[in-house]
Every structure is written in C-alpha cells, then in structure tokens.
Amino acid sequence: MxxxxxxxxxNGPVVISxxxxxFAESLQDQGVEVVHVxxxxxxxxxxxxAELLDKLL
Amino acid sequence: MAKDIKTRIETANAEAFRRMVAADPVLVDVxxxxxxxxxxxxxxxxxxxxxxxxxxxxxxxKGAVIGMLLFEGWARSKEEAIxxxxxxxxxxxxxxxxxxxxxxxxxxxxxxWVFVVENKAFGNRAxxxxxxxxxxxxxxxxxALQDLIRWHDTWAPAxxxxxxxxxxxxxxxxxxxxxxxxxELHNRPHAASSLFANAMAVPMIEAGIPKEALISTLRxxxxxxxxxLGLSMAAAKATADPARGIEYSxxxxxxxxxxxxxxxxxxxxxxxxxxxxxxxxxxxFLPGYGEQDAGLDIGDSAIxxxxxxxxxxxxxxxxxxxxxxxxxxxxxxxxxxxxxxTVSTSPEFLIPALGFExxxxxxxxxxxxxxxxxxxxxxxxxxxNPGHPIIGAGLVRPPLDCFKRALIRFAEKxxxx
Numbered sequence: 001m002x003x004x005x006x007x008x009x010x011n012g013p014v015v016i017s018x019x020x021x022x023f024a025e026s027l028q029d030q031g032v033e034v035v036h037v038x039x040x041x042x043x044x045x046x047x048x049x050a051e052l053l054d055k056l057l
Numbered sequence: 058m059a060k061d062i063k064t065r066i067e068t069a070n071a072e073a074f075r076r077m078v079a080a081d082p083v084l085v086d087v088x089x090x091x092x093x094x095x096x097x098x099x100x101x102x103x104x105x106x107x108x109x110x111x112x113x114x115x116x117x118x119k120g121a122v123i124g125m126l127l128f129e130g131w132a133r134s135k136e137e138a139i140x141x142x143x144x145x146x147x148x149x150x151x152x153x154x155x156x157x158x159x160x161x162x163x164x165x166x167x168x169x170w171v172f173v174v175e176n177k178a179f180g181n182r183a184x185x186x187x188x189x190x191x192x193x194x195x196x197x198x199x200x201a202l203q204d205l206i207r208w209h210d211t212w213a214p215a216x217x218x219x220x221x222x223x224x225x226x227x228x229x230x231x232x233x234x235x236x237x238x239x240x241e242l243h244n245r246p247h248a249a250s251s252l253f254a255n256a257m258a259v260p261m262i263e264a265g266i267p268k269e270a271l272i273s274t275l276r277x278x279x280x281x282x283x284x285x286l287g288l289s290m291a292a293a294k295a296t297a298d299p300a301r302g303i304e305y306s307x308x309x310x311x312x313x314x315x316x317x318x319x320x321x322x323x324x325x326x327x328x329x330x331x332x333x334x335x336x337x338x339x340x341x342f343l344p345g346y347g348e349q350d351a352g353l354d355i356g357d358s359a360i361x362x363x364x365x366x367x368x369x370x371x372x373x374x375x376x377x378x379x380x381x382x383x384x385x386x387x388x389x390x391x392x393x394x395x396x397x398x399t400v401s402t403s404p405e406f407l408i409p410a411l412g413f414e415x416x417x418x419x420x421x422x423x424x425x426x427x428x429x430x431x432x433x434x435x436x437x438x439x440x441x442n443p444g445h446p447i448i449g450a451g452l453v454r455p456p457l458d459c460f461k462r463a464l465i466r467f468a469e470k471x472x473x474x
Contacts, residue, residue: 044429049461052468056066056307057423 062305062471066423069306073324074400074419076303077364080296081177084226084288087217091167094155094184098167100131101148105163105357106315107330108151111142115316115335117352120195120443121162122149127197128205129166135197153311153322157184158294158357160286161193161439162316169205170213174228174291176299183294185357187213188286191446194439201446207273215274219261226256228292229405235285236366236406236416241374243358243367244381244435244450246285253285254278286358293360300419302327307467308400309420312363312432312455316355316439321459323422326470331463333456338438340382340451352441354453359434365403365416368433368452369395373408381435381450391433392417398424398432422467425460 002010015034017024024036043049090097097103102122104114114122123138126147132138141147152159159165163186171184186193187208191201220226231252238248257278261271278284301310306324313320320332335353342348361367371377372392375385392411396402400419407413420432431454438449468474 040429043426044457046426046461049426049464052464052473053423053427055473056063056464056468057427 062473065305066307069303069325070308070400070419070421073300073303073306073308073310076179076299077296077418078403078405079178080229080292080299080364082174082183082228082292082295083177084172084220084228084291085175085182086173086220087170087213088173089167090165090169090171090184090186093173093182094157094165094171096150096155097165098148100146101150101166102126103150103152103155103157103159103163103165104315105152105159105161105355106313106335107318107320107332109149109315109317111149113317114149115352115355115439116442117195117355117439117445118162118164118316120197120445121164121192122147123443124192124195124197124202124205125164125166125169128192128202129168151313151315152357153313155184156182156294156298158290158313158360159186159193160188160290160358161356161437162195163357164193168209170209170217172287172291174288174295176295179299181295181298183291183298185287185291185294188281188283194437194445194447195443196446197444207277211270212274212277215261215266215270216257218264218266219257222264223256223260226253228288231256231285232289232292232366233406236370236373237409239374239376241367241370241377241435242289243286243361244283244437245374245377246289247282247376249285249289250278250282253288289366290358290360293364293366296364297360300324305471307422307464309363309422309432312359312420312434313357314354314359316352319354319455319459321422321455321463323463323467326463326466329466331459331466333458333462336453336456338436338449338451338453340438340449341380342438342449343447346440346448350440350445350448352439354434354436355439356436358436359432359455362432362434363420365395365399365406365418368435369417370408371433371435373410375410377435381452383452394430395433397428398430422460422463426457426464429457431455431457431460
C-alpha cells in the first residue's frame with residue numbers, strides 16, 4: 001500500500017491557491033491542476049478597520 | 058451589545074434597500090431652477106460634489122461657474138465674473154444640499170431649466186440639469202453658452218409643453234428596458250435617449266408647439282445620445298433620497314465629486330460628508346488630449362452608481378467599452394464584484410448578460426471596507442484648466458478613505474468608540 005507522500009509524488013499535487021490570482025495562473029501554465037480561491041485579508045490588512053468590522057459586520 | 062448593533066444595522070440596511078427598489082420616478086415637469094429647486098436663491102451657483110469654496114475649486118468647475126455668471130448676466134466678462142467670485146458676492150453650494158444633482162461641474166443657477174422628477178412611491182422630488190459637452194466641462198466661451206441659451210429658450214419649454222400634454226412620463230419602464238438594450242444609464246444612455254424621444258414626439262406635436270421650435274427640439278432629442286443621462290441622474294437622486302436618515306443604516310446615499318474631493322454620504326449619518334482627494338480617471342482621451350491635461354474625478358453623476366446603474370452594470374453594456382476602455386470579461390467581473398459590497402439585487406432592473414440577475418443595490422460601507430473593493434464608476438473626463446470641452450472618458454474608483462472615515466464616524470455616533 002502506498003503512503004500519501006508516495007501517491008503525491010507519483011500523481012502530482014492538486015493545488016489550492018489562495019489570494020493572488022497570478023500564482024494560480026503560473027501553475028496552470030505549467031500544466032498543474034489548480035483550484036483558485038479569491039481571498040484577501042479583511043479590510044486589506046488594516047487592523048483598526050478589522051477590529052471595527054468585528055463589531056459591526 | 059455588539060450582536061445587537063449588528064442586527065440593528067441589518068434591519069436598517071434592509072429598509073434602505075426596500076426604499077430604493079420601491080422608488081417610482083416620474084418626470085413631472087421641466088422648469089426654471091429658480092422656480093422649483095428648494096433654497097436656490099439669487100446670485101447662487103449650485104455645483105457638483107461635496108462643499109468647496111472658490112479658491113479650492115478645480116479648473117473645470119471654476120470655468121463652468123464663470124460660464125453661469127455670464128449666462129445669467131451677473132457678469133459681462135470672465136474678469137468681472139472672477140472678481141465677483143473672489144469678493145464672495147456669489148454663493149456656492151452643493152447640488153446635493155438642494156435635492157439636486159448635476160453632470161460634471163454640475164453648475165445650476167436660477168434661470169437654468171431643470172428636469173423635475175417625482176418619486177411617486179414616497180412623494181419626494183429631485184432635480185437635474187441637461188447634459189451637454191462644453192459648459193459643464195468648464196468651457197465658458199460664447200459657443201458653449203449658446204447651447205445653454207437654446208436649451209433655455211427653445212428645447213426645455215418645448216419639452217415642458219409635451220410633458221404637460223401627456224401628464225408626466227414614468228421613467229422606471231424606460232430604465233428597465235434600456236438596461237436590457239445595452240445601456241448602463243451613465244455614459245451609455247443611448248437606448249434610453251431614443252425611448253425618451255419616441256415617447257415625447259407625439260405629445261409635443263399634440264401640444265401645438267410652433268413648427269420651428271418643434272423641429273429644433275425633435276432634432277436635438279434625435280441627435281443627443283447622452284440626453285437621458287440628465288433624467289437617469291434625476292431619477293437616481295429621487296430614488297436614493299428616501300433612503301437617507303435611517304438610523305443605524307450603513308448604506309451609501311450619495312457619491313459625488315467636485316474635481317477636488319470625492320465625497321460620500323451615508324444613511325445613518327445624515328447630513329455629513331466623508332471626503333478624500335478626488336482620484337484621477339483611467340481611460341481613453343479624445344484626439345488632442347492626454348493624461349497631462351486631465352483634471353481629477355468630477356460630477357454628481359455617480360448618483361447612478363449609488364442606486365446600482367452605471368459602472369455597476371457594465372457587464373450588460375459592453376458597447377460602452379470603446380468609450381471608457383476595458384474588456385467585456387472585465388466588465389462582467391466588475392458587475393459581479395459589486396454584489397459583494399451591496400445589500401441585495403434589484404427585482405426589476407435585470408441584466409441579460411448576467412443571466413437576468415438584478416442590478417446590485419445598496420452600497421454597504423462595511424462591505425466596501427471589509428472586501429477592499431470600492432465601487433466602480435464610469436465617467437467622462439474634464440480638463441484640469443478652465444476653458445475646455447469634454448476631453449475623454451474612463452473608469453474610476455472612490456478612495457477607500459471615504460468609506461473608512463464614514464465607518465469610524467459611524468462607530469463614534471452609535472457608541473462603539
């Protein structure tokens with residue numbers, strides 16, 4: 001029975017790419033299967049806004 | 058406490074959304090501004106955007122204000138007009154403080170005829186001037202003023218006679234049809250302009266308008282593809298105003314620019330402006346003009362985006378891309394993005410290219426800040442200096458700082474800071 005690692009090395013990875021779309025596109029160009037998820041940090045990383053939004057949204 | 062305020066906000070925003078989609082804008086008159094706009098007094102010029110004084114006004118807006126002083130006969134030359142403005146003899150106030158909106162520099166004085174749109178669902182009225190390609194961009198030449206004079210002397214009175222003959226014109230059916238004909242009702246209101254001309258032609262003939270004025274007005278309507286923008290702006294203002302002043306609502310009720318600052322207003326923070334430096338517009342220039350000539354973002358016309366038209370429905374109006382730039386795929390993604398920052402979608406204004414889904418309505422300040430996605434606006438471009446007609450068109454986003462400032466103020470007002 002193959003280990004998970006052996007399976008991964010033999011079949012190639014399926015990648016989940018979070019955030020910057022160019023990372024996913026670059027892998028797709030190389031024939032890698034990619035699932036892209038649009039994501040960015042809440043409030044663009046603005047800590048004060050993120051804290052406020054916790055209370056309001 | 059925190060949970061309670063979230064519920065209150067959701068309830069308030071649902072009410073703001075309900076009022077916006079329930080709007081029933083009807084063109085009831087075309088009239089001299091001084092007869093109908095509340096608080097518009099003698100020697101007063103209304104302008105687009107948040108409040109701004111003469112010294113801080115953008116070049117295009119200064120040029121347009123000078124044009125209005127010449128149009129009214131308050132000054133006989135540009136120099137005399139500038140002297141009156143520097144001496145403080147002319148009052149300058151935002152259109153939005155008078156239930157009014159205006160394209161680009163947005164200048165309105167008492168003798169300028171305006172559209173009167175009544176929202177029959179709530180009984181409020183809103184006003185907007187006509188759209189043209191010169192004076193509203195800051196050109197105060199005799200040629201530019203000729204268009205205002207023809208509007209005043211011939212075209213506006215003819216439209217008033219036609220409207221009185223027909224007893225008013227409901228705008229909602231025209232808007233709904235135009236959105237399905239490739240319009241976005243901001244820089245591409247071509248279908249709506251044609252539908253309006255169709256609706257007005259027979260009543261104007263029936264009204265017995267003298268032949269010369271009738272032909273001139275019909276020719277004006279038939280040849281003016283952007284005509285309906287003045288009506289979509291008035292309809293949008295009449296739609297947004299009932300959503301003002303709902304306690305706890307974080308829904309945006311106005312987005313407006315004066316070429317110096319971009320400002321937004323928020324339902325639960327009635328009467329306040331949240332401003333930041335107006336951004337540059339990215340787009341395409343008319344021959345003879347380039348980036349070095351462009352002024353910053355200007356005009357009240359973003360009231361169309363405020364109620365979910367304009368840039369929000371670019372996906373359904375790919376024809377406009379030859380004017381503002383971009384690809385059909387980008388246009389579709391802009392429209393989809395707008396759903397992330399709004400309360401819900403319109404049950405009546407449907408976009409075929411988006412699978413007949415409704416337009417995104419009710420910009421929520423919280424969602425804009427959370428997602429870091431500012432609203433998308435398509436717009437014309439004015440020169441940075443006075444004295445020029447339209448120089449191009451493109452796309453622009455409001456500064457996020459407007460929304461962040463509103464959120465901070467909201468937290469203060471409602472006891473969270």
